[in-house]
Amino acid sequence: MKSENERLQVLLHFAQNLQAQLELDKLLYTTMEEVARILNADRCTVFLLDEEKQELWSLVAMGIEKGKEIRFPADKGIAGHVAMTGEILNIPDAYRDSRFNPEIDRKTGYRTRNMLTMPMSDKNEAIIGVFQVLNKEDGAFSHEDEELLSAISKIAATAIENSLLYEEQVESLNSFVETLSATLDTRDYITAGHSQRVTLYATTICQQMKMDKDCCEQIRYAGLLHDIGKLGVPESVLFKAGKLTDEEYAVIKNHPAVTRQILESIHFPRKLKLVPDIASTHHEKINGKGYPDGLTIDQIPLGGRVLALADVFDALTSRRQYRDREPIEKVWSIIEKDAGETFDGKVVDVFLKIPLKRIIEILEYDQREKLNPEELAPFKYLPFQWIIEIKRKDPETLTEDEQSLLKTFDRYYWRQY
CATH class of the missing domain: 1.10.3210.10 (Hypothetical protein af1432)
Structure with missing residues (x-):
């Protein structure tokens, strides 16, 4: 387990890395790389909520062809469930959860073992997106991982809002x-x-x-x-x-x-x-x-x-x-x-x-x-x-x-x- 001082150091380093990024695609990619590294996971995707179209989307995703935008209905799948309910889902075995859609695994050849999916909210507590972190490398995601990702999501939400405003x-x-x-x-x-x-x-x-x-x-x-x-x-x-x-x-x-x-x-x-x-x-x-x-x-x-x-x-x-x-x-x-x-x-x-x-x-x-x-x-x-x-x-x-x-x-x- 990380000490409180170690957690603060991790969050400070994360915030510093995001501070230099204003372009949304670079910001999202930096965020995903950093989260995967911090949580010792295989990959991470940040989905943003398009309220007008009621879709979740991402400009980039680890393991997906670069430059290819991902979009799907905001109420579909595990990410959609989290976006609609604000619930944190820590799933130790993805294939045992009925909400998991294995179709993406079949298309990409990837094998999802476990996942941590968390809402990302703005300063008014409105959900603006979803973090989805896949395949913890040493077992399932812990409660400590949830707390750390929750803190990270607040930093990321501010950076993303600034980036969207800049764009x-x-x-x-x-x-x-x-x-x-x-x-x-x-x-x-x-x-x-x-x-x-x-x-x-x-x-x-x-x-x-x-x-x-x-x-x-x-x-x-x-x-x-x-x-x-x-x-x-x-x-x-x-x-x-x-x-x-x-x-x-x-x-x-x-x-x-x-x-x-x-x-x-x-x-x-x-x-x-x-x-x-x-x-x-x-x-x-x-x-x-x-x-x-x-x-x-x-x-x-x-x-x-x-x-x-x-x-x-x-x-x-x-x-x-x-x-x-x-x-x-x-x-x-x-x-x-x-x-x-x-x-x-x-x-x-x-x-x-x-x-x-x-x-x-x-x-x-x-x-x-x-x-x-x-x-x-x-x-x-x-x-x-x-x-x-x-x-x-x-x-x-x-x-x-x-x-x-x-x-x-x-x-x-x-x-x-």
Whole structure:
């Protein structure tokens, strides 16, 4: 038996492990691993109660395929009985209990010997889920195990409620940012869809660079909002058909600074604190000749350097009312020439490695329903660099396969479908 001091140490360690987790799936998995270890059991599942659908569900379960959600009626099985009654069930022999459903064992090849199932309640004593711990490794679950799991469930319930609240806040922020971005693109009919495509290019670069999830999220938000400062540009300047005066150009060049001011007034979560810096540096150049602040490579966040390339690539490959796309080889010649001056050479190199299929999907994002998956399949294995090299070759030296793929690319690029 554990002493009271040992029990407190176990609970403190458990609480500390949960404290660092905000994402629900990671929180649930950490909880299940820790409970199985603490109770010396084979596995544990945490089911949450969906009151609206009256179902118990879990995003993850030990021993079940990762990423596969489990759902069943909230009044079925042993977990359902506990959820409905609030009763603690400590069953020493599962197959002798009529409430046990052996079907899952038959499907998974698992053999349940004993189980401890306990309700999990919020601070108002409302049941929000169920703990189910299986197969104590040295006999049946004891009364001490019940007391320990009861204390654990209170800690877990608080952490899960915080996680669910955090996810609601993230969803609200997502909705707010995407609506704001869409509104901005609607205002500027000339560059409609620009923010979305820049974001897709930027997050694809992030994935190619194997950045962590938080970095990718910061860049995603910054991409969606990088031009929000254009709200401060008068429409007479923004949509002017002729050449801008020096004063008008100065107003345009100030939009990244306005972007920073607007975004700094938004309360972003701690892990998104760099969004204003990233979004406001997409017109900076690594040689210090960009705007609004003339920053050099060491002063520009990596996300800003990623956005800078994504922004220019989209501008050159987008259709306008007054012109078509620039030829892809010309686009890349411009970017190559500016690598090491305007653009971070490492980011440029990474862009060349992006699968060509992904580039086509983003180029034609607003026409994505017209893309033919079978036609695009071969481009999944060709990097963007391939099309640049093909375009620079003598057409007469191309193989039949190269000619066929080039023809398909051009059909999508020039939208001849």
